[in-house]
Amino acid sequence: MPEPSPSRKRHGRLLRRGAAFMVLLAVAGYLAVQYVTGGTGTPGCDVVSGKGDGARYEFTPEQAVNAATIAAVGTGRGLPEQAVTIALATALQESGLRNIDHGDRDSLGLFQQRPSMGWGTAEEIRDPIYAAGVFYEHLVKVRDYTRLPLTVAAQRVQRSGFPEAYAKHEPDATLLAAALTGRSAATLTCxxxxxxxxxxxxxxxxxxxxxxxxxxxxxxxxxxxxxxxxxxxxxxxxxxxxxxxxxxxxxxxxxxxxxxxxxxxxxxxxxxxxxxxxxxxxxxxxxxxxxxxxxxxxxxxxxxxxxxxxxxxxxxxxxxxxxxx
Structure with a gap:
């Protein structure tokens, strides 16, 4: 059997390398999406429905700390559970409930707030207490926000380029809010x-x-x-x-x-x-x-x-x- 020509060998190597590179790109892209949406890391925490309907959400200790802070700030302002649910769904979409130091343009923190848009200084926005507080300040200015669909209320605060994106996080945010405001007893564990x-x-x-x-x-x-x-x-x-x-x-x-x-x-x-x-x-x-x-x-x-x-x-x-x- 004749030996493959040198040019065919080079072509085969290039194809294999190209395929390997595409696999690496796909893996990197998947991990990036999972990081932003809260899908990476060992969950370690779990919240279940107090209604016994089998609904549950698994999340990480880092996400748990931030979610508990968002809930504490909301109840400390005398806001209803729905406000906490909206805030948690927003943070799940914007940062995966992580206090990240990067984002689109100058967006930062749990809610991806932008210093250039008047949300505060970069240091303030990276403080979860401040970030949650300023989110609630804007939310309560939305007329009848507790009666609006969650994604509509969140969008009127965030002005996102993806206005329907918050809706998919509503079930998980609802479970978290019920536990972290105390309405649902003995439902959150880590x-x-x-x-x-x-x-x-x-x-x-x-x-x-x-x-x-x-x-x-x-x-x-x-x-x-x-x-x-x-x-x-x-x-x-x-x-x-x-x-x-x-x-x-x-x-x-x-x-x-x-x-x-x-x-x-x-x-x-x-x-x-x-x-x-x-x-x-x-x-x-x-x-x-x-x-x-x-x-x-x-x-x-x-x-x-x-x-x-x-x-x-x-x-x-x-x-x-x-x-x-």
């Missing part, structure tokens, strides 16, 4: 594998709570808390039991205007702690007779048998957070 992004211990938990909820939001009111009369205090109601443990007395959000009771407030704080478990090295969270423990293979909330063990909806006991170190 594996809680320790990360290395923040300090650990009771002081770190306290600082993170103040960051997301603010001093005013954590101050106790003159109301019954765990059977005892609480008095207004200039210090947040984060009771440090020891170097690894904090307790959060739960009260209704009476001043927020959102009509949220103690039960919702407690589950918001409990789910917030689970969402931040990897960052803050949290190993155990308990509330209303339920307990979450980091590292369980199923990461479920289980009956704790302790104070407030009458069920997930009792909302009597404080939220107890225990760190690993």
């Amino acid at each position: 594996e809680g594998r320790p990360g290395a992004t923040r300090a650990a211990g009771a002081d770190a938990v306290r600082d993170a709570l103040l960051r997301d909820f603010g001093r005013d939001a954590l101050q106790p009111a003159a109301a019954e808390v765990s059977g005892e009369k609480a008095s207004p205090s200039p210090t947040p109601s984060v009771i440090k039991k020891d170097e690894r443990t904090v307790e959060l007395p739960v009260r209704a959000d009476e001043d927020s205007g959102a009509g949220r009771g103690a039960r919702e407030r407690g589950w918001q704080l409990a789910h917030w702690a689970v969402a931040n478990a990897s960052d803050l090295h949290i190993k155990r969270v308990s509330y209303a007779g339920r307990e979450w423990v980091a590292g369980n293979t199923d990461s479920q909330w289980r009956a704790s048998g302790g104070a407030g063990a009458s069920g997930a909806g009792s909302g009597v006991s404080p939220v107890r957070i225990v760190t690993s170190r």
Whole structure:
């Protein structure tokens, strides 16, 4: 059999190299899309429907921290759950719920806000608290935003080139909002594998709570808390039991205007702690007779048998957070 000519050999090598290059481009493109839309990385966290209809959404610890912050800022402003759902769907579309430092032109952060368009400085926009707050400031100016289709309300804030893109994230955002506002009890779990992004211990938990909820939001009111009369205090109601443990007395959000009771407030704080478990090295969270423990293979909330063990909806006991170190 005659040997292939040198030119045919070169042509074959070029074809193989071209094919390999196209495969690499396809893989890179897939990974880029998955990164932006929140599809990369080990999920580690899971939120399920409180309706028992089987709906669920898997996401990463990084996404969990940012989602919990967005929810805390929204409820802290007395906004309804629908506002939080709109904000979460927007962040899922714009950044995959990641606080990224790049985007189209000068877009940055969770909501891909642009300094050149008056959203704030680059440093401000990269702060999740600020970014969520300024998003809500624009959202509440949209007339009847709670009655509009989610994608329409989001688009009137964002002015995106893809106005229908937010709709596909509504189911996942709805599950997240129900858990992270506390309406849906014991529905958010994470594996809680320790990360290395923040300090650990009771002081770190306290600082993170103040960051997301603010001093005013954590101050106790003159109301019954765990059977005892609480008095207004200039210090947040984060009771440090020891170097690894904090307790959060739960009260209704009476001043927020959102009509949220103690039960919702407690589950918001409990789910917030689970969402931040990897960052803050949290190993155990308990509330209303339920307990979450980091590292369980199923990461479920289980009956704790302790104070407030009458069920997930009792909302009597404080939220107890225990760190690993």
